[in-house]
Amino acid sequence: MSSAEVIGALRRLCGLERVTVGAGEAVGRALDCAERGGLGLADALHLAQARECEAFVTFDKRFARKAKGAIDAVPIRLG
Secondary structure (H helix, E strand, O other), X not given: OOHHHHHHHHHHHHXXXXXXOOOHHHHHHHHHHHHHOOOOHHHXXXXXXXXXXXXXXXXXXXXXXXXXXXXXXXXXXXX
C-alpha cells in the first residue's frame, strides 16, 4: 500500500463508532503531517505527542532537519 492509502485507512479506522483512539488529537496531527510528506507516520506521531513539551530533543540530524516546523512549532533541538 502507498503511504496515502495507509493514512486514509487509518483515518477511516479512527473514525469508526466503536474505535477509541488514545491521544486522538496527536494522532490526527501526526496523520496530517505524514500526509503532507517529509516525515513518516511514526516520527510524526512522536513529534505530535511532544507538542506540550518545552522541546523535542534528538540525536538524529536528518530527523531534526525534516521535523523543523512540521507540527505546531515544537522546538527541535539536537542533543
